[in-house]
Amino acid sequence: MYIYLDGDYVQEQDAKVSVFDHGLLYGDGVFEGIRVYDGKIFKCKEHIDRLFEAAKAIMIEIPLTKTEVEEILVTTCKKNTLQKGYIRFVVTRGKGDLGLSPDKCPTPTVFCIASDISLYPAQMYETGMPIITASQRRNKATIVDPQIKSLNYLNNILAKIEANQAGVPEALMLNHDGIVAECTADNVFIIKKGVIYTPPIHVGILDGITRSTVIDIARKVGYTVVEKEFTLFNVYNADECFLTGTGAEVIPVNSVDRRIIGEGVCGPITKQLLEEFHKVASCDGVAVFE
Ligand code: PMP
Secondary structure, eight states: OEEEETTEEEEGGGOOOOTTBHHHHHOOEEEEEEEEETTEETTHHHHHHHHHHHHHHTTOOOSSOHHHHHHHHHHHHHHTTOSSEEEEEEEEOOBOOSSSOGGGOOSOEEEEEEEOOOOSOTTHHHHOEEEEEOSSOOOOTTTSOTTSOBSOOHHHHHHHHHHHHHTOSEEEEEOTTSOEEEESSSEEEEEETTEEEEOOGGGTOOOOHHHHHHHHHHHHTTOOEEEOOOOHHHHHTOSEEEEEETTTEEEEEEEETTEEOTTSSOOHHHHHHHHHHHHHHHHOSEESOO
């Protein structure tokens, strides 16, 4: 496997980063996860834009232009003959000393992996997935804004551990005020009486690219989509519930905290959106192979 690392394409065993890298020491850095469908990088521009915005928010100057980042994404896929899979693009604060200060990190570390990802069992895309609500609350936007896709995922990992302990693949996270926010690496949607609801960004969530894609698709096929705060009561009593994310794609939820959602299967609107999503995903994107 070829990995891009600071200007070179190297084999995995040669892709080495310093133990003094602040990405490793402090989770100080940003990243993107991007899907490749049918030899095309899905929502490439949107992911690159979000990467640069996250870097700006934490004052990392990415030592590349957006065009150069796109070239690296394409070349990493090409070198690994990746037609379908998942790209991870990471920018860390770089190598520093054992203090926190970014002043001691002159050059960001940049690497890119093109591989695969499979977050949930395949059959759950048909049957739906059981989830629980984590007691761990999502980071408050006024403290560390979840819009920053940073290398520090401890908040989400602690919620994921709760899911693992409960024997389900995913956990729903509430914000500080008990409002439904998102899952550990996915955005959440509910459907009630034919209307689709998803939490607004200001409750403290990542502005998911799959979330925006699904909102656009749903509106195009004629559904009303409302970005509105809601509580667990609304989730428990929804007709349908599904999650979206680059890794997760669109996955139905069949129970939340042991409350069966709707009929306890993938509901009809979720099924339609899932199909529409796959149609869009396979015909849209930056081509890897000419
Ligand atoms: N929320 C969180 C916390 C995430 O990490 C992600 C990305 N895996 C998402 C939502 C979904 O965002 P996207 O659709 O852009 O992948």
